Amino acid sequence: MNNGIEIRWHGRGGQGAKTAALLLADVAFKTGRSVQGFPEYGPERMGAPITAYNRISDGKIRVHSNIYTPDYVVVVDETLLSSVDVTAGLKRNGAIIINTPKSREEIAEKLKEYSGRIYTVDARKISEETLGKNFPNSPMLAAIVAVSGVMDRKTFISEMKASYQHKFAKKPEVIDGNMKALEMAYDIVWSAMEDDKMSLSA
Amino acid sequence: MAIKERMSGNEAVSYAIRQINPDVMPAFPITPSTEIPQMVSTYIANGEIETEFIPVESEHSSMSAAIGAEAAGARSLTATSSAGLALMWEELLLAASNRLPIVLALVNRTLSGPININCDHSDSMGARDTGWIQIYAENNQEAYDNFIQAYPIAEHTSVHLPVMICQDGFITSHAVENIELMEDSLVKKFVGIYNPEEFLLNPDKPISVGPYSISNYAMEAKKNQEIALENSKAVILEVAKKFKKISGREYGLFEEYRTKDADYIMLIMGSAAGTAKQAVDEMRARGKKVGVLKLRVFRPFPAEEIANALKGCKVVAIMDRCESYNGNGGPLGSEVTSALFCNKIMIDTVNYIYGLAGRDFTVDETKTVFGELEDMVVNGRVPEQYKYIGLRK
Amino acid sequence: MRTDITKINEQTGHEHLTEGLMIFAGGSSKLFKTGEWRTSTPVFYEEKCRQCLLCTPVCPDSSIPVKDGKRADFDYDHCKGCGICAKVCPFGAIEMKEGVE
Numbered sequence: 098m099n100n101g102i103e104i105r106w107h108g109r110g111g112q113g114a115k116t117a118a119l120l121l122a123d124v125a126f127k128t129g130r131s132v133q134g135f136p137e138y139g140p141e142r143m144g145a146p147i148t149a150y151n152r153i154s155d156g157k158i159r160v161h162s163n164i165y166t167p168d169y170v171v172v173v174d175e176t177l178l179s180s181v182d183v184t185a186g187l188k189r190n191g192a193i194i195i196n197t198p199k200s201r202e203e204i205a206e207k208l209k210e211y212s213g214r215i216y217t218v219d220a221r222k223i224s225e226e227t228l229g230k231n232f233p234n235s236p237m238l239a240a241i242v243a244v245s246g247v248m249d250r251k252t253f254i255s256e257m258k259a260s261y262q263h264k265f266a267k268k269p270e271v272i273d274g275n276m277k278a279l280e281m282a283y284d285i286v287w288s289a290m291e292d293d294k295m296s297l298s299a
Numbered sequence: 300m301a302i303k304e305r306m307s308g309n310e311a312v313s314y315a316i317r318q319i320n321p322d323v324m325p326a327f328p329i330t331p332s333t334e335i336p337q338m339v340s341t342y343i344a345n346g347e348i349e350t351e352f353i354p355v356e357s358e359h360s361s362m363s364a365a366i367g368a369e370a371a372g373a374r375s376l377t378a379t380s381s382a383g384l385a386l387m388w389e390e391l392l393l394a395a396s397n398r399l400p401i402v403l404a405l406v407n408r409t410l411s412g413p414i415n416i417n418c419d420h421s422d423s424m425g426a427r428d429t430g431w432i433q434i435y436a437e438n439n440q441e442a443y444d445n446f447i448q449a450y451p452i453a454e455h456t457s458v459h460l461p462v463m464i465c466q467d468g469f470i471t472s473h474a475v476e477n478i479e480l481m482e483d484s485l486v487k488k489f490v491g492i493y494n495p496e497e498f499l500l501n502p503d504k505p506i507s508v509g510p511y512s513i514s515n516y517a518m519e520a521k522k523n524q525e526i527a528l529e530n531s532k533a534v535i536l537e538v539a540k541k542f543k544k545i546s547g548r549e550y551g552l553f554e555e556y557r558t559k560d561a562d563y564i565m566l567i568m569g570s571a572a573g574t575a576k577q578a579v580d581e582m583r584a585r586g587k588k589v590g591v592l593k594l595r596v597f598r599p600f601p602a603e604e605i606a607n608a609l610k611g612c613k614v615v616a617i618m619d620r621c622e623s624y625n626g627n628g629g630p631l632g633s634e635v636t637s638a639l640f641c642n643k644i645m646i647d648t649v650n651y652i653y654g655l656a657g658r659d660f661t662v663d664e665t666k667t668v669f670g671e672l673e674d675m676v677v678n679g680r681v682p683e684q685y686k687y688i689g690l691r692k
Numbered sequence: 693m694r695t696d697i698t699k700i701n702e703q704t705g706h707e708h709l710t711e712g713l714m715i716f717a718g719g720s721s722k723l724f725k726t727g728e729w730r731t732s733t734p735v736f737y738e739e740k741c742r743q744c745l746l747c748t749p750v751c752p753d754s755s756i757p758v759k760d761g762k763r764a765d766f767d768y769d770h771c772k773g774c775g776i777c778a779k780v781c782p783f784g785a786i787e788m789k790e791g792v793e
Contacts, residue, residue, distance in 0.1 A: 165661070397714075509713075
């Protein structure tokens with residue numbers, strides 16, 4: 098695929114990984130690109146491991162298969178690390194983003210086979226602080242946007258604000274919390290990326 | 300002005316239904332087509348369309364009600380998948396033989412067993428000889444465009460047959476992709492107002508529909524139905540031509556993708572055609588003369604046209620997303636080889652069965668298939684004539 | 693598409709039959725003389741009849757015409773000779789006879 102990026106999401110049924118993939122397709126669409134957002138379906142129920150995918154490209158997307166060599170992987174639930182091979186096929190120059198209170202070093206210990214970039218976001222904590230509930234998909238969405246560079250922070254934030262204003266037209270009180278969650282997660286990942294650049298140049 | 304949007308295949312078909320505003324929709328939910336009646340009933344609840352929604356107790360009833368409504372004079376439709384279509388079987392034949400231009404949004408899903416909810420074409424292929432026109436889509440855009448073209452084809456005076464608009468379950472029905480929508484007024488004008496010449500709820504011109512026919516009449520009726528299906532080929536092309544004028548998008552009985560000078564052609568239907576095209580581009584960049592023939596219209600079967608389109612190549616891979624259990628290949632395998640033989644196009648073919656019950660079909664597998672075709676011609680290694688790809692060994 | 697169905701018969705070629713064998717007329721069953729199937733025939737004795745009209749609604753082929761509150765003689769074009777009317781008549785005003793009358 099030309100100029101395209103491929104993303105694989107791992108989550109559990111009910112956590113919103115599919116919704117997050119569709120939201121990412123939504124915001125990427127607004128930048129004028131070709132997008133795909135699709136879940137891998139089975140008879141899964143609440144709590145069962147699920148996979149969802151995104152393709153984002155400047156050119157037309159025609160492939161209709163699953164993604165086996167993703168540029169990025171997003172893990173919405175840390176407990177999946179022990180049961181699912183989340184880094185399978187992940188490109189060397191790609192990155193994995195994990196929802197966890199643990200540090201990157203602690204996660205690297207768990208993903209011994211994997212030598213690429215790791216970013217961690219405590220999406221649960223961010224979500225509970227900003228929304229009072231555990232909705233990890235908004236922070237994870239912001240994290241993948243930051244890491245993949247699908248769009249810049251300003252565009253992302255303004256697009257998401259418009260989207261939430263539409264989505265939560267009858268519950269405007271949750272808009273601020275969601276926006277705060279997005280900004281916090283974006284900035285955490287962004288500063289980790291800045292640290293990486295510093296250590297590379299040092 | 301085209302409206303640039305992103306939506307799933309089910310959303311796209313529901314959007315087209317909203318724009319057409321048909322009269323009656325009886326439906327019963329079944330994965331993965333459930334979203335269509337769900338979205339349409341939301342449009343109805345919101346007062347956006349006047350369609351009469353009939354909740355029924357089974358698909359046997361949804362097609363029966365669609366037949367009754369259509370015969371009464373109402374533009375009717377329903378949506379289903381898999382076992383739902385199988386339960387409609389008897390009524391599918393009635394809809395066609397009573398010459399009722401019903402449209403069915405089919406979201407392809409395998410038939411049991413083993414029980415499974417994912418995509419293959421065994422449902423629509425099982426209904427391939429019920430007298431319905433069958434049109435398949437590669438993506439959400441085509442599902443939308445095909446649905447808009449369905450009523451003008453079905454209701455054409457030289458056709459009067461039901462149309463099945465097929466798309467791949469989950470692969471396109473639940474995948475959000477870019478799409479170009481048309482304005483409501485343009486779609487309404489294209490589809491037009493339904494004015495049947497004869498209908499049951501017309502007290503001034505009484506009719507009987509579906510009478511018992513003794514043998515002296517029934518065979519003649521079947522021949523007439525077959526003629527209508529043959530007629531539909533020209534109508535499908537005529538409607539596509541008109542559709543191009545308003546949308547800019549071109550449709551035929553099939554699409555020929557880089558086949559002109561191709562030595563090896565893959566004949567395939569549905570969403571996997573996009574995957575195959577991607578493989579073709581990558582192989583062409585390495586100098587391989589490969590191409591894809593994407594079949595859009597399976598019924599009526601464009602036998603002569605396909606044979607002509609394939610005559611310049613060395614080998615054809617005929618891809619079936621369905622096992623027909625005839626012990627000799629898939630349905631496309633049987634029909635395409637018969638088309639080649641009857642038109643005296645004596646080229647080699649290999650019939651591949653792929654993607655059953657949601658098994659993924661990839662760019663790499665497409666390349667493997669082309670590799671086998673080349674190996675056959677260049678090195679004389681003839682593969683089995685009927686084989687599975689993507690099968691775990 | 694509308695065709696004069698009285699001109700269609702078992703010798704008509706397929707191209708002249710109607711679409712889906714649709715019948716372009718109301719009450720066309722009148723044209724079909726089911727009376728030809730009869731092997732025993734009801735005979736109506738008007739003098740015994742009290743005009744109770746029990747026979748009319750039980751006739752499966754609507755072959756007992758009623759006019760001005762009184763039943764008339766049988767419609768032998770359509771009566772199949774089932775004999776239900778004779779069974780239901782309390783006054784012996786209907787008798788079944790072997791053969792075609």
